[in-house]
Amino acid sequence: MTGNAPTRILLVTGMSGAGKSTVLRTLEDLGWEVVDNLPLLLLDRLMATALPDGSNERPLAIGIGAMTRGFDAEAIVRRIKKLSETHGHDIGTLFLDCAGGELERRYSETRRRHPLALDRPAPDGIARERELLAPIRRWANRLIDTTEMRANDLAAEIRRSFAGPGEGEPVVTILSFGFARGLPRNADLVFDMRFLRNPHWVPDLRPGTGQDEPVSAYVAGDPAYAEAMERIEGLLLMLIPRYRAEGKAYVTIAIGCTGGRHRSVHVAERLAKRLRGEGFSLTLAHRDLGAAPQDSLEGSPTDQSMDGNAAS
Structure with missing residues (x-):
């Protein structure tokens, strides 16, 4: 030899x-x-x-x-x-x-x-x-x-x-997407962010994305945001080690909103940061981030959203 x-x-x-x-x-x-x-x-x-x-x-x-x-x-x-x-x-x-x-x-x-x-x-x-x-x-x-x-x-x-160091770890992907353009085909877990207020209906925020600070601040200001993020993060921190223990090779976590440019992007960025901070290695991708904003995709703001707090 x-x-x-x-x-x-x-x-x-x-x-x-x-x-x-x-x-x-x-x-x-x-x-x-x-x-x-x-x-x-x-x-x-x-x-x-x-x-x-x-x-x-x-x-x-x-x-x-x-x-x-x-x-x-x-x-x-x-x-x-x-x-x-x-x-x-x-x-x-x-x-x-x-x-x-x-x-x-x-x-x-x-x-x-x-x-x-x-x-x-x-x-x-x-x-x-x-x-x-x-x-x-x-x-x-x-x-x-x-x-x-x-x-x-x-x-x-x-x-x-x-299993040696790093062996047996699932390949974790966090993917933002827009429901208007279809569900990701290989998603294992899907979280719908359309319950959060929609920056699309705020004229100054519409051109931006969930990677921009003003958009992120607007999304995070929703009254339901803090509790929802705490529960989602806790669930993922429990599930990913269980997937690893069962030998699952790939875990794709899909985060969706209507157009895939604002709420889902911000939440995906936050989840990736939290999971990396907990020691998980993962890939972050934004499927529809480059898509142009369109009112026809976002639907119409509700009567209660005069200040921009629209439900999409």
């Missing part, structure tokens, strides 16, 4: 039906390079392959199992020892175990046949596989018993155990 080989290497193995696919998908979501069911004859070649500069920062997960071509648990243990001694890398081994009765239930529910018992009852294949895997189970430096776990529980455990 060359000097630019991966610095983090994990072999993922265990009982069929115990969650190997879930683990590999989760590691891939965390940014790992994942190789599954690689013929063992190619393992040495993979480990010795030179990588582009900087690629060694991306960890490598290799999925192996009893059905991997050339599988021999004792030979795998010897090969891991040799690779570790020869190349000086700490190669971790994660073994996924599960009680036989639970494995039988999973095979029964999915109507899949056990790969080692295609023409026999699943318990026969489970027993045979457990025997074949015994040497590598004894060798593994990490074991997870998934008997009582759902797929989401296992994925959360992998994220807790193997």
Whole structure:
């Protein structure tokens, strides 16, 4: 293995039906390079392959199992020892175990046949596989018993155990928009700011945007503004960590008003500042900020808005 080989290497193995696919998908979501069911004859070649500069920062997960071509648990243990001694890398081994009765239930529910018992009852294949895997189970430096776990529980455990700094964080986007031009297609959360008074109906404020101080001050002066912002910010501070814990990769928070130039822009700017202050990394975008102000989009001011406090 060359000097630019991966610095983090994990072999993922265990009982069929115990969650190997879930683990590999989760590691891939965390940014790992994942190789599954690689013929063992190619393992040495993979480990010795030179990588582009900087690629060694991306960890490598290799999925192996009893059905991997050339599988021999004792030979795998010897090969891991040799690779570790020869190349000086700490190669971790994660073994996924599960009680036989639970494995039988999973095979029964999915109507899949056990790969080692295609023409026999699943318990026969489970027993045979457990025997074949015994040497590598004894060798593994990490074991997870998934008997009582759902797929989401296992994925959360992998994220807790193997996510490096900055890995597993959702990509958070705060997007302002105008309802008159349609809802954003990929929004996860939508907050409607049309309950706030509308700067569009104040002639001096109409040409401006929510990024301008006079417009922001006008929006923030609405009697409902302070309490609404406090509640929305509190909700987001609670939800974003929950999305992260569930492994959600993208979270788009859409803030809307009628035209997408005043109220939604100001509120999006405020929310972005607050969330960044709480340590979240995010992207701020204004979809309709460049659109020209139009009375036909904003509707008509109400009879109670002679001073410009219009509801749009």
